[in-house]
Structure formats: structure tokens, C-alpha cells
Amino acid sequence: MSPTTEIRILVGRELRRGVRSTKGIAIGVLTLLGAFVAALACVQIERTDRLAAEATSTATYVELKRAAIEHATGDAALAAYIASVPSSLLVFLKITVWFLPLLVALLGFDAVTGDLQNRGVRFWTVRVRRSSYLVGKFLGLWWLVSLVTFVIDLVADVVAITRGYATFAEALGWGLRFWLVAVVIAAAWASIATFVSASYRTPMLSLLTTFAVFFVLWLFGLGGFLARVRDTVAGGVGTMARGMIWYEYLYPNAYDTMLVSPSGERAAIAVAILLGFSAALTAAGAVLFARRDL
């Protein structure tokens, strides 16, 4: 049996388990409720925004947005590109990406450590290569999170369409793009959570370490963002359009602007970095897992 077949069987099991387990169902329901409430809030924000801008039509509103973004970033291409995105969808992308680490941590902290603690892993490792087991856990977690974010995006799209702030085509195009952005970023978080989970025997330690690592990465992101705001204030508009500060690259969520960039090259670089990082960390985790005592 090839490693691919082993992984396929394991991922199928992980997904089934994820949607059937009490934890999976509880997180799914809470996420959906949260998504619905957030979608309504976003629509309300967009409505208030339009009224405040006194935009009589969507075209006028888009033009006002384009000008505002260009003024803020100094990047005309980016401004033209994202101005047509319904604000509710854009805000929703930010919310989804912001909550990704939390979702990944809650769904994935015990992915491996749970099996190590109750030694259930021993049923599996006489039948599958340990590397396949770990890769299966990573992919299972990644795809489960991707499935949850897909449902969240779907809620946002439906709300935006029904309120008339996005056409079906816009919602489909941008909705899909934003979902893919979340999927790519989720890969990085999922690989970190799986790596940490495979390093402990106690789920609580795994949870705390996962949160600690995610928090440190968030601090890098926050630090970089604040430094860029400071530079913008000092150097004027336009400096914001420059690349990220080096340590911001350590924070997966910071790639969201690169991933929605009109430049295909920038988006491709972000995809390569995030997926490359995920693959490298999962491979390292698999090597360590293969060497450890179970």
C-alpha cells in the first residue's frame, strides 16, 4: 500500500470523525452562529458606511472607496482592484483570517496528542507508516478547517447577495478567492498545531503550547503592523504599500494582503511561502514522530 493510499484513508477518517465528534459539532455550530451574527454586523457596517458617504448608487460608492484606498495606500492598482469588493465580504475575510488560529488550535491541539495520551496511536502505527499518520493528521485538520471556513464564507456571500451589496457573480468570484486565501493561511496554522500536538503526550500542554506559539507569532504580526503605521505617519501615504517588515513574514495572517493582491506574482509568492512552510514543518514533524517512542 502506498503512502498516498494510507494518507487518503486516514484523512477520510479524520474528516468523518471531525464532523461527527461532540467537539467538532459544538465548534461547527458555534462557528456558524458566529458567522451569521458577524455577517449581519458587516452588512450593517456597509449600510452605515454608504449612508455616511451619501453614495446614491453602488458605482458611486465603489468610486469613493477606490479613492479612499488609493489615498491611504498610494497603490492605485490595489485600490482599483479591491474597491469593487463588497465591504462586508472584505471585512469578513479579515474576521475569518483573524479567527483561523483559534479555530485551528481548538480543533487540532489533541489531533495527535490525544492518541498518544490514550495510546490509541498503537492501533494505527502497526498498519500505517508513522509519516503517513502525521501527514494524515495534518491534512485532516487543514481540510476540516477549510470546510468550516467554506461554510462561513458561504454565509457571508448569501447575506451580501440578499442585501443587494454584491451580485451573484461578485460573491462567487470574490467569495471563492477569499476562501482560498483562508485555506492557504490555514495550512500554515494547521501545520504548526499538528507539529506541537505530536510533541506532547498531554493534550492540555499541547493546547497551551499551541496558544503560546500562536500568540508569539501574532505579536510579530502586530509589531510589524505598528511599525509600518509609524513609518506611514512619518513618511506619508504611499509608504504603506511597501512590503512587510521581515518579522511580519513569520505571522501567517500577514500574508492576506499579498494573497488578495492584483499582482499574480505577489499572490504566488505568498502561496509558495505558506505552503512551503507547511510542507517543511510537517515533514520535520514526521521525521521526529518516526523517531520517537510511542
Place this chain on the structure above:
Amino acid sequence: MKDVACRLERVTKRFGPKTAVDGVTLSIAKGSAYGLIGPNGAGKTTTFSMLAGYLRPTEGAVEVLGLKPDAVDRLRARLGVLPQDALLPASESVGDFLVHMARLQNIPQLKVRESVELALEEVDGKGWWSQRCGSLSHGMAKRIALAQAFLGEPELVLLDEPTAGLDPKVAFETRQLILAKKGRCTIVVSSHNLQELEEICDAAAILDRGRVVASGSMTDLTAANEEVRIKVAPGTSRGSQQGQVPVHKLRELPLIKSVDLDEERLEIVVYFERKSADAETVIGLVLWELLTNKVRISGVSKGRGLEQRMMDLT
């Protein structure tokens, strides 16, 4: 090496400063039922875990069916393992769990259900397919774990404490199941239950403080081919009168090397030359003499029993 199912060559396993297994060398023949015996902390489970590939030896070599235990792909479906304290996935149904196990063993898709149903039937769990593993009693869970170990008829099955924590009835049924599998595959059992091992195994190794202190066939280990033990009724003493044990007469019997009477334990131990007689012949001769002297007999056994042997060695 062709007829060897498992081999450990000067295997040592250390956990930090603690040496759990110290230079163990063992060879387990294909088709046999082999026991790993020893008190707590003797290194049974550690040895077992190295055979199953859960632990890596610090020193030495381990071979399972001629391969390293981590050669999962080549050992797939040839090796079945019952880990001692592994929990079944609580949220999964028994059927789903076993189906996953069967699929990972490369059992053809069309035969998966049939194999799982057969495995469940063997452990008397026919109606458990849709029960959640988390809702099973300890005995039921143990049987499901046993079903996964024997799933697909593997060549070698490693069983760690297969009847630990089971009530006597379920333990008996579990032993019967293992006995039914005996001869169809190589079975390695690690257990505290010495009577169980005596019943199941053809050969065994006794471990103490991480070392092998004795190994060989069960007959050799229990000295069943060189001594018999006869329990006599309370109040019986040494002497030549009726109702007393005529030790001198017994010593003069043919084939007998020596005879001892332990008056505290009320036990006659008869040693004989293993090459010139078998235990059954010796039992016949000795009992005839004792019954002629009207000695009241409580029990007869071949050898000293595994328990006594282990107590002597550890």
C-alpha cells in the same frame, strides 16, 4: 532463521538513567505460542513494545518476521498487536473502527465487511457493529481490541496482558479464543497470569529486572519432564505404617532419582531421569505405592508449576 518469527539480539532499552531491558536475547519459533513472564517492572511490556515497533531499542537488534519492526509496509497484515492499555477511539463505532483497520491492512474492499464481521463473530461481538467504542464495557473493549489483532489472520500476533482486568468468565472465553488461534499463527503473550500462560504457551522466557533469567519450552521451565509433585492430606507424616508416606520404598522404585517429603507443605517431590521415563509412568508407579500404603492423596501435578519456577528465579 527461516523458522524464527521474532528475534531479539542483545537488546537494551534505557529510559534516561533507568535500564528497563538489559541485553535480552530471545528467539521465538514460527507457529509457537510464546510467553513473556515476569513480575512488575521485569521489562515484559518494554520488550513487547520493541517487538511491536512502539519503542526503539537503545542497543541491539530486533527482528519480526525477518524484518525490522518499523518496516510497516512489509509487515502490513502479517503482524497483529493487542496493546495493553490502548483505548479504542471513543467517538467511533465498532464497525467503523474495524473497517478502518481492515482497509489499512490492504484487505480488498469487497472483503472488508466480511472480514470484520468474521472477526466480530470470533470475539462473540456479532451485534456490536454500530455501538460506539466509548460505550463498551472493559470486557467488550478488550474483545474488540482482540478482534483487531486477529483481523485478517496475521502470521504473528503479539498480545500484551490479553485478560488483564477481565472477569473470570470473559477471561476464560478470551483464553479459549486464543487457544483456538493457536497453531494457525505465532502468538507471543506477555502476562502476569501464569496459569494462563501455562495453558496457552509452548515456550516462554522469564524476565526479571530487564534480563532473561530462564527460557525454553514450558516443559523444561516447569521441570514437568523431570519431577512430579504429589499433595497429601493434612496430618500425613513420613513412615512405613499404613497412611504414612513410605519415602524409603519410593526411593527404591525403578526410574526414580530421589524423593523428598516436605511435611510443612504436605508435598512429595519425586525426581526422575527425564531420558528414561516420562512423568505419566512415574506418577503411576508412585501412586500405586502410596495407595497400597493407604496414603490419602489431595492432588498430583507434573513439574513445579510456572508460579513456583518464577518465584524461585525472581
